[in-house]
Amino acid sequence: MIRRVLPHDLGRGLLTRRPGTRRGGFSLDWDGKVSEIKKKIKSILPGRSCDLLQDTSHLPPEHSDVVIVGGGVLGLSVAYWLKKLESRRGAIRVLVVERDHTYSQASTGLSVGGICQQFSLPENIQLSLFSASFLRNINEYLAVVDAPPLDLRFSPSGYLLLASEKDAAAMESNVKVQRQVGAKISLMSPDQLRNKFPWINTEGVALASYGMEDEGWFDPWCLLQGLRRKVQSLGVLFCQGEVTRFVSSSQRMLTTDDKAVVLKRIHKVHVKMDCSLEYQPVECAIVVNAAGAWSAQIAALAGIGEGPPGTLQGTKLPVEPRKRQCKPCPHLSLQQEEPDPANLEVDHDFFQDNVWPHLALRIPAFETLKVQSAWAGYYDYNTFDQNGVVGPHPLVANMYFATGFSGHGLQQAPGVGRAVAEMILKGRFQTIDLSPFLFTRFYLGEKIQENNII
Amino acid sequence: MWDLVLEDRRINSLRLVAPMWNGRIRGIHRLGGAVAPEGNQKKKRTILQLLTNYFYDVEALRDYLLQREMYKVHEKNRSFTWLEKQHGPYGAGAFFILKQGGAVKFRDKEWIRPDKYGHFSQEFWNFCVVPVEAVDASDCDINYEGLDNLLLLKELQSLSLQRCSHVDDWCLSRLYPLADSLQELSLAGCPRVSERGLACLHHLRNLRRLDISDLPAVSNPGLTQILVEEMLPNCEVVGVDWAEGLKSGPEEQPQDTASPVPA
Numbered sequence: 001m002i003r004r005v006l007p008h009d010l011g012r013g014l015l016t017r018r019p020g021t022r023r024g025g026f027s028l029d030w031d032g033k034v035s036e037i038k039k040k041i042k043s044i045l046p047g048r049s050c051d052l053l054q055d056t057s058h059l060p061p062e063h064s065d066v067v068i069v070g071g072g073v074l075g076l077s078v079a080y081w082l083k084k085l086e087s088r089r090g091a092i093r094v095l096v097v098e099r100d101h102t103y104s105q106a107s108t109g110l111s112v113g114g115i116c117q118q119f120s121l122p123e124n125i126q127l128s129l130f131s132a133s134f135l136r137n138i139n140e141y142l143a144v145v146d147a148p149p150l151d152l153r154f155s156p157s158g159y160l161l162l163a164s165e166k167d168a169a170a171m172e173s174n175v176k177v178q179r180q181v182g183a184k185i186s187l188m189s190p191d192q193l194r195n196k197f198p199w200i201n202t203e204g205v206a207l208a209s210y211g212m213e214d215e216g217w218f219d220p221w222c223l224l225q226g227l228r229r230k231v232q233s234l235g236v237l238f239c240q241g242e243v244t245r246f247v248s249s250s251q252r253m254l255t256t257d258d259k260a261v262v263l264k265r266i267h268k269v270h271v272k273m274d275c276s277l278e279y280q281p282v283e284c285a286i287v288v289n290a291a292g293a294w295s296a297q298i299a300a301l302a303g304i305g306e307g308p309p310g311t312l313q314g315t316k317l318p319v320e321p322r323k324r325q326c327k328p329c330p331h332l333s334l335q336q337e338e339p340d341p342a343n344l345e346v347d348h349d350f351f352q353d354n355v356w357p358h359l360a361l362r363i364p365a366f367e368t369l370k371v372q373s374a375w376a377g378y379y380d381y382n383t384f385d386q387n388g389v390v391g392p393h394p395l396v397a398n399m400y401f402a403t404g405f406s407g408h409g410l411q412q413a414p415g416v417g418r419a420v421a422e423m424i425l426k427g428r429f430q431t432i433d434l435s436p437f438l439f440t441r442f443y444l445g446e447k448i449q450e451n452n453i454i
Numbered sequence: 455m456w457d458l459v460l461e462d463r464r465i466n467s468l469r470l471v472a473p474m475w476n477g478r479i480r481g482i483h484r485l486g487g488a489v490a491p492e493g494n495q496k497k498k499r500t501i502l503q504l505l506t507n508y509f510y511d512v513e514a515l516r517d518y519l520l521q522r523e524m525y526k527v528h529e530k531n532r533s534f535t536w537l538e539k540q541h542g543p544y545g546a547g548a549f550f551i552l553k554q555g556g557a558v559k560f561r562d563k564e565w566i567r568p569d570k571y572g573h574f575s576q577e578f579w580n581f582c583v584v585p586v587e588a589v590d591a592s593d594c595d596i597n598y599e600g601l602d603n604l605l606l607l608k609e610l611q612s613l614s615l616q617r618c619s620h621v622d623d624w625c626l627s628r629l630y631p632l633a634d635s636l637q638e639l640s641l642a643g644c645p646r647v648s649e650r651g652l653a654c655l656h657h658l659r660n661l662r663r664l665d666i667s668d669l670p671a672v673s674n675p676g677l678t679q680i681l682v683e684e685m686l687p688n689c690e691v692v693g694v695d696w697a698e699g700l701k702s703g704p705e706e707q708p709q710d711t712a713s714p715v716p717a
Binding site for chain 1: 499503506513516517520521524598623624626627628630648650651653654657
């Protein structure tokens with residue numbers, strides 16, 4: 001009986017017209033309206049930001065103590081150490097502005113991820129040693145409650161450097177400096193080298209230095225994500241946007257020799273949102289330039305380098321994006337044309353023509369080598385002396401640099417981040433003294449040459 | 455709420471260990487499998503997670519407990535430089551191992567092992583000039599810093615680091631000073647050792663026996679066995695059957711004869 005009744009009812013239901021289902025008439029979008037009302041009620045309840053007029057949740061905050069331009073490994077390292085070294089919890093408000101959250105062109109993600117202590121400058125060796133200990137204890141430094149531990153996939157295989165007759169003395173003195181600072185490097189004669197690595201052709205090799213500990217390669221992406229996670233848990237704000245303008249004020253002052261200098265101070269940073277003209281002026285006390293290969297543009301925005309050349313005002317930040325380390329290199333006869341840094345295209349012939357012959361000569365087994373894949377990334381290349389720029393600018397009083405490391409930014413990031421944080425919070429370098437890396441050396445012309453560039 | 459926190463502290467301290475070893479680490483011959491009922495642990499964890507997300511105090515407390523766990527491991531691995539000055543390197547190294555709960559064998563002497571309360575006989579201070587021949591540091595909390603003390607034993611011939619949860623690739627890269635004397639090494643059951651760490655054992659030229667069974671972090675045990683055998687041609691590499699990937703039946707775990715049988 002029920003079966004007979006139901007279809008009858010349904011049939012009647014289908015045939016009768018209901019208000020609102022008439023074609024072309026007014027239709028009530030119940031679901032949309034209900035969700036909108038729910039959103040409005042939620043925003044009125046306590047605990048949420050009440051912005052009934054305009055939704056600004058995608059914009060950065062209006063005030064921040066420190067704005068870090070660039071969210072790569074150096075920028076995040078500075079943010080981490082600022083939060084670690086602050087005198088009480090929540091003392092410093094930090095905002096990290098990163099243009100591209102996918103890090104598609106950032107040098108960090110595209111880096112090989114090697115770490116090595118075989119430098120000639122003691123500061124570089126100290127930075128590398130500290131970074132090795134940071135990576136070793138990364139799960140204590142970057143521990144976040146309830147998050148899985150980080151697996152850096154570190155291969156502690158060490159770097160082997162070979163030297164010919166004329167460079168052997170330089171290598172020996174370098175190794176002496178390295179051992180003094182605390183790195184564990186062993187020197188080998190060609191016989192010992194053949195004994196240890198029988199697959200190397202030791203023709204022309206007079207001396208070899210091999211890193212026994214704390215050298216190798218790791219996964220830079222994992223380090224980046226670990227830093228991001230930890231830094232977010234410590235309360236650092238992130239913003240996806242581009243810095244387009246600095247609003248600053250200048251003051252004319254007299255030096256002790258009665259020379260006039262113009263000191264600038266940045267007050268606001270204009271952060272422009274992605275794919276829109278909307279921008280947010282962020283009022284800040286300190287700006288950290290950690291923009292990597294594009295640091296020169298940020299420096300130019302702050303007015304660094306606008307002046308007659310040869311003066312301190314006219315000294316630009318000599319960092320530019322480069323795809324290849326082209327320094328005068330007597331061992332490899334490299335063609336000196338620079339690859340175009342406008343894009344990240346790979347020049348596949350370069351390996352075949354320039355690198356493979358030397359590889360095959362040194363390691364006979366590599367004669368049958370075939371390239372499976374290749375990728376390109378930028379160096380934040382310091383054209384002055386290929387070493388990093390750290391510390392405040394002498395004229396723009398509140399801009400700090402942490403850039404220009406020309407290929408070893410990743411392996412020195414923890415040490416540099418700590419140094420910049422100490423400079424900002426305490427006013428001087430406390431643990432590792434990076435005064436040779438200040439900006440003033442560009443004006444004074446004091447190059448600090450690093451002989452072992454990898 | 456306190457027992458929730460304590461429960462999580464245990465879970466937190468095991469967080470540093472690979473996820474396979476849930477609960478107390480049992481015999482090395484059991485691979486995987488949940489030891490404690492999973493559902494109960496998961497439920498406790500979400501309440502705690504909820505509380506952590508809502509209250510700063512809970513988060514700070516959990517952070518503090520985690521830091522304390524890590525501090526305890528550091529305490530155990532501090533360097534005994536004063537002891538080294540007093541009693542020489544062999545005495546300091548032996549004391550370090552015995553304090554951690556491992557066993558030590560001096561040349562021509564018997565194994566010295568702490569009892570279940572952690573007490574051990576103090577007579578070894580008398581023969582501290584005798585080099586230590588063998589060390590059994592199974593289930594100890596030795597980490598990278600603790601190796602400072604272990605590397606004092608320059609003439610060590612046999613080292614067993616079975617089931618040490620803090621021994622990882624960095625520690626293996628530090629073993630090269632023992633290359634002249636070390637003949638036997640066992641890394642069975644270490645959850646943090648991977649093939650990258652095994653690659654830097656190439657310094658140990660005199661190694662005759664290497665046990666690499668039961669390493670959960672090694673991605674391809676059969677291939678790793680072949681590579682290690684190639685790397686150390688004079689060494690007998692034990693523990694993994696290179697045809698493991700090809701067999702479909704359950705693998706046989708070989709009996710480990712490196713560790714001494716307790717009296």
